[in-house]
Amino acid sequence: MALEKTWRWFGEKDNITLDMLRQMGVEGVITALHHIPNGEVWSVEEIMKVKNAIEEHGMRWSVVESLPVSEGIKICADDRERLIKNYQQSVRNLGACGVDTICYNFMPVLDWARTDLHYKLENGGESMYFDFPTFVAFDVYILKRPNAVEDYPAEIVEKAKVVFNSMSEEEAEKLAHNIIVVTQGFIDGVINGSIPDYKALFLEFIDRYNGYDKAKIRENLKAFLDDVIPVAEEAGVRLAIHPDDPPFPVLGLPRIIGQLEDYEWLLKANSSPNNGITFCAGSLSARKENDLLDIINKTAERIHFVHLRNTHLLEDGSFYESGHLFGSQNMVKLVKALLKEQKRRQTEGRKDFNMPVRPDHGIKMLSDYNNNYNPGYPLIGRLKGLAELDGLMHGLENNI
Known part of the structure; x- marks a missing residue:
């Protein structure tokens, strides 16, 4: 069985509609309540509006990306208690609505960077x-x-x-x-x-991060997990942290999820199976020391969500996004390992066996130039990536 094919959708303002996703063979939608300010509670009413719209088009809301972790939580500011309570309530509400996976990140200030x-x-x-x-x-x-x-x-x-x-x-x-x-x-x-x-x-x-090193941010992340994961367990929700992008220090800011040792620390910091990861091949491949296949093999049980794309690395630490299949990584080996893990879960009878996958970013091409898409999120380029990954998964299925 192939991984669930998903697509990141930016809501009603997105030029790419739910009707279009259904025509493209998308099975699950990755989205968020972008209209709600960071740190505020996602109400059941607002969650259900989006969930119902997705389901009316024959798909499911597979993963929330993202339920943002406010800066006040990352630095343990004076408003942390209020922000944590709001985050916990949003997790409860998502679980009550049947949305069971949340992708989030703990990157200070800057979510991702390209020049x-x-x-x-x-x-x-x-x-x-x-x-x-x-x-x-x-x-x-x-x-x-x-x-x-x-x-x-x-x-x-x-x-x-x-x-x-x-x-x-x-x-x-x-x-x-x-x-x-x-x-x-x-x-x-x-x-x-x-x-x-x-x-x-x-x-x-x-x-605001003056004096914060990696150890301090790790301490704050652990405190976040200890506050939120018990709520996630009760609500039937899995949390999946996204790696830093790029996965090395920039702007003097600590980066804490960028290599295998970071994942090993994370999974020990809170041992709950609800505390998991988003395996993002694109982000992780931007650090030449990373062995992505090794990361999959050593974190497989806690991979809750998958982003797939490739990069081409340069000697000085620069890189460019090279599409979904070809680049510095052997995508065949990575996808094979992910399919193997999903099959293992099914064999064990796990209800949470699925690992939704989305084509992450895409090459702008053809009619993409005629539309104002968000940076990295063109229609045709991502559809090409979805088709490539879908073909690769189905080609590998009988060899797992």
Whole structure:
């Protein structure tokens, strides 16, 4: 049995409709209540509006992505108690409505980062690119974060200086706006772009983590799990943490879910089977030391949700998104391991055997250029990825 084919849908404002998803063979929808501010309770009424709309189109609401973890929880601010109670109630309400899996992340301030949202591939398609020297140029010379130069290798800082000196003021401003606003605004980011001096506000958010190292953020994540997982168990809901993207430190911020040792820590920090992971091949593959097959094999029992795409890595830590099947990772081996785990669960009689999978991001192509899709989320490029992954899964099924 193939993994459940799902699709990330951004609600009624999404140019891609539920009617279209049904025509494409999507089985499950990945979405969130994007209209509810971070930290507020998701009511049963609002959850059911979305759930009913999805089910009326013959699909199910497979995974919530995401129920955002507010910054006040990540740093244990004065309003943490209120935010935790609201999060717990949202989990209860989702469980009561029959929505059983929540993808979330614990990334400080910045959810994900790319320096080029329109990177041209050789075939004419358009992808997204993280150029390490360009990102450092943003941090050191455009954002001007205090002491930022100390957080990067000297050779990268030198390259960053060359990159910055070649930029016009307009290009520098566009880079900052893309990193802080454009990539974050549609996923419940901390800054929506309505503030004129968004760079200053971004620096304020970063400064809140002054003195926080990896150990401290781990401590706060464990406290979050200890407060929320018991509620999730009672509600019949599984939590699946998404890895950091990219999975290495940026902006002087601690990154705590980016490699196998982080997952091993996470699963020991709270041993409940409801405390699990989102296996995101794209994010994890951006760190060259990561052995993704090893990560699957050693965390298999706690994989609740899957994102599949590939990347092409460069020597200096840069990378670009190379589609779903081909790149630095052997997608055949990864999908085979995931199918094997799902079959093992079925054989054991587990009710929660399924691991929903979605094509994560996609190459902009063909009529995608005629529509204003969210960065990384074109229609045709993702549909191509869905078809490729579906074919790969069905081709492997009889060999598991």
